[in-house]
Amino acid sequence: MKITSNFDSGNIEVIAATDPQNIQLAIRKDHQSDFYQWFHFRLNTPHAQVHKLHIVNAGGSAYPDGWKDYQAVASYDRQTWFRVESEFDGKTFTITHYPEAESVYFAYFAPYSYERHQDLLHQAQNDYNCQLVELGETLDGRDMNMLVVGEPDDSKKKVWIIARQHPGETMAEWFVEGFLDRLLDEDDGVARALLAKAVFYIVPNMNPDGSVRGHLRTNAAGVNLNREWQNPSMAQSPEVFLVREKMLALGVDMLLDVHGDENLPYNFVAGAEGVPSYSGKMQQLEEAFKAAMVMVTPEFQTEFGYGKDEPGKANLTVASNWVAEQFSCLAYTLEMPFKDNANLPDEAFGWSDIRSMKLGQDSLTAILAVVDDLR
Template sequence: MSACHTDKNTTMSDNFASGNLGKPEVAKTSSKQANIQLDNDNHNVTLDSFPLWRNWWYVKLNNVKQHRRFSLTIDDIFSAETPGWTNSYTPVYSYDKKQWQRFDENQVTSSTEDIGNGQQRQRISVDAKYDKNQVYIARFYPYTQQDFNDYYQNLKSEHQDKFDQGYIKRETLGESSVHHLPIDMITITDPNVNSGKKRIWIQTRSHPAETGSSFVVEGLINWLLSDNTEDADYALSHFIFNIVPIHNPDGVYDGNYRTNSLSQNLENAWVRSSSNSAVLSQDSPLENQILSREMFKLSKSDSPFIMALNLHSTQSDADRQAFFFPHFGRESLGYNTNEAQLWNNTIRFINGVRNNYKNEQGQPLIEATPDQGGRSFVTNTYPESWWWANFGDKVMAVTMETTYEKAGYQQGYVTPDRLRNLGVALMKSLIEYNQSSATFEANALLKEPALRSQLELNRPTEEQTKN
């Protein structure tokens, strides 16, 4: 975190949680404009070969002239051979870090140009007038540990009776690597039902700037604790939800996009011990070791895991909908019985979400799934790889990626409320998943048109989003 003071009237800073003004030595302000240049997580030069990881910024402007045009320019410079993110996007702003709104499209311009020496510059410029002289501007809706703490306190005041009865519990599993911040787990279930439950694991923010998953979690928690809802009561009495709201608190605090404070990518570093697949080796980041220990401990309880949701957000084309990464495929494509069963279960759940998350015209707001997901994750070190190595098809482990801009078939931009609605759709689909047949052919939610080839999908691969 740093501060830029290059004009006596206007200042720019990132000395707050999740703040990031890129390269401090480049950032500058004047009374009419400010400029930043994106930098690697932790200003780590060894990450120069990963320019796509430079996609989070979040700054505070002080002493901006009210109701006068002010320009903020965000640059990223990278090799033409290894380009960074070149699509346009529409940032957000707030006067209090609580109420956020998008800029209008006509306030934002984007360009990509060659600047010589084999380099390109991607530029986003925001020209706007502000009602106050202090404004926060960010790549996407920020969501810090304090935001979750505030949300949790509001939740407690709204549902004090359920907190008192033990429906929801918060505990710290361990502390992060550098800042020693708590890695919390929220457990939600009906305490009056003591047997016959199944367990659901949900983790978010392995990549710190992928804040969409935090709003999804708010939505599903709100729905679970909603009063007088028969489906929510069913969910609470049949399942135990173990939710890790911020897996990477160091990265969130530092304003990183992809890594923790040690520049470790938590998502592809679930390195299993050669002697015991349930145990992560010392080569794995501490944050992952903390989660895996808890996951394995809970798996030994009387309530077995049946599902593990790994929630992310991804850079995408402007109209990309949220999507999943299923694994394996049908037996007819050469997969064995257990592999095909995991595929069938995953597709059944995904299409349940597609059925429950639609626009007003009834069109699904979840991307179609590929015709097969492949086996590559088995030999990788993803969270889903850990689940498969230890539980096979008994646990349906899958990643969901939300997006940042407009979601196809839906008017306007992705917003926190729309992401919360997606959390509700996940919960409704979970109930249908639990109540319906586990076989591919018998499930009415499975529709052939929901399957597409990889070429037709034209979306990021699992390797691109995780590695």
């Protein structure tokens, strides 16, 4: 029996792996950080029996409530990820599974590999309406890339989509893949209407170093990028520094910053109600976008989410708040669950890569509903 995580986005430490009924594991912390929750590993076993895999340090993770009512995902082919029996006793998270093949992968959510990220970028640039732009390099020397979709024109609105500031939130890049699939479909009426009115600046992965390293929340320096937007630096947070500089050069009329939430089993958005310059126009746009999302898909809801910041009390180191304040525009953080959508549950797959992609596709219709009013 062998357990390994020596691959792209892998994360696990093996404490004991001799007894299939009592495999002892621990999640490795993000480099230079105390954050941990993301896991991704492979079990190879000759034993045709139930295996119990105990992640013994789950109770001390970044979001211990995230383990409640959560089921891990597994895959035999690294394409289809299904939910497996899991339980949490307050300290240890236990996966119980009968392997139907010699080798099986387990993960916190369907992984989005760096190789697939490269495929996404280069397949998109093949479209006549899409340009691949290199912004610079990360601390580990990886490229920071942006896709520009549409013909730039001063009369067009500038819509930014950024994803995966927190690398373990892989659903965010699945969302972007679905978003791009529809936006680049020249037979799709919504996409054509949008591209007549707007140019899209899309950063599918804000944190490629953390993604490859198997981090939950930080980059190679152990920095939480979504707390760097007021004063980023090339030494600690080049990912934010480079994207922010491009925003300042080009302008922003709308931002969707795409994330995943460990605790809440819902899809929702968090607005910029607490920024000092919050206005009636910004509130009107926020309400219109939310209403459009509710109309477009039952996967989205507005009852559950984060509490609103008090007026003038927003944390301006957060991307959506900084953008809203800097550009006086519609700026939302969009959250998806690691668990399932409690309003529309799927016992076999939970919230998944495919459903994340479809939500990305659906969001185009909501953007179309507000694009004319963005400025």
